[in-house]
Amino acid sequence: MPFGIPMVWTDPGNHEVDQCYVCVNKVNGLNRFKARNFRNKSVPSAQTPLLHSENVPIPKLPSPGENYVPPSFDFASESHSLYQPSNITLPCKHIECTQNRLDMMARQLKLSQKRQVVLAQHLKSLNILAPDVKIYGALGRQREFMKYFNRNDENTFAHWNNISGLMAANGNEYNAADWRLFIDASKSSLKSVLLYIDNTKSPIPVSIHTETDENKESMQKIIDAIKYHENLWKVCADLKVVALLRGLPHKGYPKNMCFLCQWDTRYANQYQKRDWPARETIRIGHQNVIYEPMVPMETILLPPLHIKLGLVKNCNKFFVD
Template identity: 35%
Template sequence: MPMGDQDKPWAPHVICGSCRSTLEGWLRGTGRAMPFAIPRIWREPKNHHDDCYFCMIDVTKYRKVKGRQALQYPDIPSSRAPVPHDDSLPVPQPPENMEDAMEISSEGSAGSSSHEMGDEDFAPRTTSEPHFPSQSELDDLIRDLGLTKSGAELLTSRMKEWNLLEDCRISVYRKRHEEFKIYYDFSDMCYCKDVTGLFTALGLEHDPVEWRLFIDSSTRSLKAVLLHNGNKNPSLPLAHSVQKKENYHNVKQLLEKINYAEFRWDVCGDFKMLAFLLGLQGGYTKYSCFLCLWDSKADDDHYNKVHCPPRVELQPGMLNVLRQPLVDSKKVLLPPLHIKLGLIKQFVKALDFGGETFQEICLMFPKLSEAKLKGGIFVGPQVNKMLKSEKLERAMTKVEREAWCSFRDLLTRKQMKYEYLTNLSELQEVD
């Protein structure tokens, strides 16, 4: 069978050792054949909810001996299950020599039918004449390559120069944004002035409950994006500015321009952004939490007091509330990654820098600077590596191991890696 789509990230690029040894034994005539007539056929997944092989199956439970038969492999459009041998698909005989095998392989690559490949949409070419792509085929190629407007123009102009295009235009990519330009306005920031019209133009149904608003900024830009809760639909940019800095007044202006009061999406962002949205005072304040009245300066109660009184309202001028909140506190979603990074930061900063646990962390990440290691500044993959390390856990003291196991159990119990905590009571429990 020919191999294709090796330039795509969703296509498999390796073969398992068991399949390789079985194929080599069958080729030599000393081993058994593969248990299937048609292997698993891979296609590009449409979403990560019900059409993604790696999101639907938990491969972490796989073991070589125990639990192997309990692992269920899905049969979905993006990953069709193998077809076993039967009377119509018998076990093939191995070739007598490698030259015959190479000839069979080349013939299969050149003229495999759609039924042999298990793909009904596959239509092999029966002629060696050059193919001149149409405008739609060129658009699909540019989309698969992920080219920008300038890159698409360069590719089209070069193919036009080589006489590989007939009825395709180069200038069509210069105005590909014109269809959606009418839904945006450009002043001191670029923002969507007609969210409903944008959804209609994209052919999507706009239910504010199914979308969440993500607001973030850097030293150079302030941006707002709509994210689908099930990740079935692509993200939609609503606002962007390279002139606005991250502060209360600019965030308020952004929400007014995109008409947040009409749709009232759930809002997510980092802790600094949530402080702006809820009008809290920045810096090391006494009552920095919007869920409860946790006293950040009462150091003696931090590890003794379990429950803190809930914050009933956000009234400006009281309990570190500086301004009027821009969104309802029940509409705020705490990003699980930020919670995880905050907890690991507090854990590392409480370690003895000369102890065995901290030295083991330094050995795990030799390229990190000493300042980041002592400050507990890690990213998500680094935290996952620490959670999976048994050597790190063996180096901990009894107290450190108890805190580490509590941290790991919290991530597992709340499934903070995959879901947002939307229930206010759960947020107060975590806090």
Template identity: 35%
Template sequence: MVEDVHANSTDANYVPEDELLEPQTFTQGELNDLVRDLDLSKDKVELLPSRLKQINLLDKDVLVSHYRKPNFDLAQYYTTDGPLCYCNDIEGLYANLLQEHSSSDWRLFIDSSKRSLKAVLLHNGNLKPGVPIAHSVYLKETFVNLQEVLEAIQYRTHIWNICGDLKIIGLLMGLQQGFTKYCCFLCLWDSRATGEHYKKCDWQKRTYEVGKTYLQHSPLVYPNKVFLPPLHIKLELMKTFVKTMGRTNSAGFLHLVGKFLKLSEAKLKEGVFVGPQTRQVFRDPDFEKTLSELEMSAWNSFKWVCENFWATRSRPTTEKEWKPCLTHTRRWAVACH
């Protein structure tokens, strides 16, 4: 038997099994996935396909030149007009992305940073990636600039729901900026009547008459189309909770001072927390042990709202569930004020 194996291995017609296997070649789709996973720069994205083609690891129909202008098929749906780049054909863009566009399934998110002003369509439920439809590195957050953005993307045609922070919403609703007396876009909530905060629930509905109640311009969007980002509300509630505890230097506030040693005293007293820090407090069992009975009821209500009402995969809630949360929070706030 050993002689037979030796004879086969020295046979002139013998071919090892490894040499019978053909190399697996990349298709265009597989190559696109590889380029995306490697996160190659624009300058190097064409080098990898070129090298693979030299050693015959690409299918015959794979085009290396495809990566010279990777966004060429999408560029036709965008227009650059002065400082603003915007989408000129929403329906065509979604058709190219093999997606169906329905205004009720998407919301328009507008925000700005020190570097840019951007508008992105976000899917309700976050099951699909966002689609950027406007961008500028020169425009700032002003009423005129936001009006220009909405006109460019033809907002009046689609009437998406609007999502943004309070500054963006205030500008879209034509409100005067700064610490004004009536800063709410829904009602005439008096920001200076601190004695009525958390006590008075029914405020007069706002009228959108230019020149009155700090309204400088006619609103660009309908009030019922405005949604506030859950993260902003969470951070503001956390800020209010910590600031209220800080006024009396309660045991809960002192626990946070010892927990976040890198935060300055000014930030702690003002309750300036970010999302990860808030989640750390949620997972800290020692923090809850330092709270009083009244603080604990308000804290549990806050946690319930964050976990069930504003969570990424939140479930439907009923009035019977969330109404006690408002009652506990209001009772605690009134006692502290």
């Protein structure tokens, strides 16, 4: 390089004209001819480069035969030294992630099987996984739970067969009073799961029924398969599922559609009247009851958020139409 010391910039602090590099070196009115003889001036906050001279000589490359002289340092005497060496040797081996720890991380982060594979690949690239960890082992992590479920020959209906074993495999202590049965359908299947009372534990799948919708036969099949009357969980569901479980029709425009009271939908002032008599007895053929209820009345719980979302969805459909 033609200069020995490069341009040095420091913090100028408060702006002052005589200490500002831009204000001191005014370039207004310079052309290519005047710029040849223009020399930038140094200020306390900006030191222009210094060319090589006697005070700033060009450094020389040491010869191969020249001996290297290490620098010497003055250490404090042992009597004044504050450093006390320790006799404890710390281990240098890093902590490896085992297969059980990787599975636990995936459960806590609620990762799917494909996302767990991606996580394992990243940890493998960082050399954190143990040698016996399988990258694609998550693709079959449901195999240890398959023994707790039964399925039909058509492979359209599956339900559990050992509730105590399934709870123990998930690390939970089973108490029927602490769990709620939730039943709901999607476009492709009808599912039922157990929800913990305060949502601090993961939901436990109970059954799944494909190629069907919400009707009396599918509900009765689920209730019988999971042995509901042996556990008597509290039931959380929307109004359609509750009507099916209580023996009421879920299609058309029935006269008495509410499972709680005798609300008459044919009454002219039905929306002005607020107090309706409660349903005290259930008789087939009376007040739109078409079959025996599947669950007791005292086990029904209405999830407000789930029902509110359903009402908003129907309202949006009405606005679109």
